[in-house]
Amino acid sequence: MAEMLNVEVCYALLNKQELVRVKLPEGASLQQAIEASGLLGKYPEIDLKKNKFGIWNKLSKVDSILRDKDRVEIYRPLIADPKEVRKQRAAEGKVMKKGAGDADASEG
Numbered sequence: 001m002a003e004m005l006n007v008e009v010c011y012a013l014l015n016k017q018e019l020v021r022v023k024l025p026e027g028a029s030l031q032q033a034i035e036a037s038g039l040l041g042k043y044p045e046i047d048l049k050k051n052k053f054g055i056w057n058k059l060s061k062v063d064s065i066l067r068d069k070d071r072v073e074i075y076r077p078l079i080a081d082p083k084e085v086r087k088q089r090a091a092e093g094k095v096m097k098k099g100a101g102d103a104d105a106s107e108g
Helices: 030-037 081-106
Strands: 004-012 019-026 052-055 058-062 071-075
Touching: 004 030, 019 030, 030 052, 030 071
Parallel strands: 004 071
Antiparallel strands: 004 019, 052 058, 052 071
16 A cells, blocks of 8 residues: 655735645645645635745745645735835835924924
């Protein structure tokens, strides 16, 4: 009899996390775990061709072979580029500081 793998499939939303445990035959792929979890039907925004996936926080391809007790993670697309957000915050900080200094100078 073939060994069975116990795998968790995780999908984090803004306000909750879906965690589904599945049993799969040895040699199962990341894609098979996602399909077995039922999350594709529950969340139509998950696209096997577009989303990124990982095993224990390491980017992985859908054909990656799983091991027992692996945690498959489905990543959502970034809402904003972190580099751009930092640039915007830095620019806003300079404007605030400059604006505050100008206000003090006009009062005195």
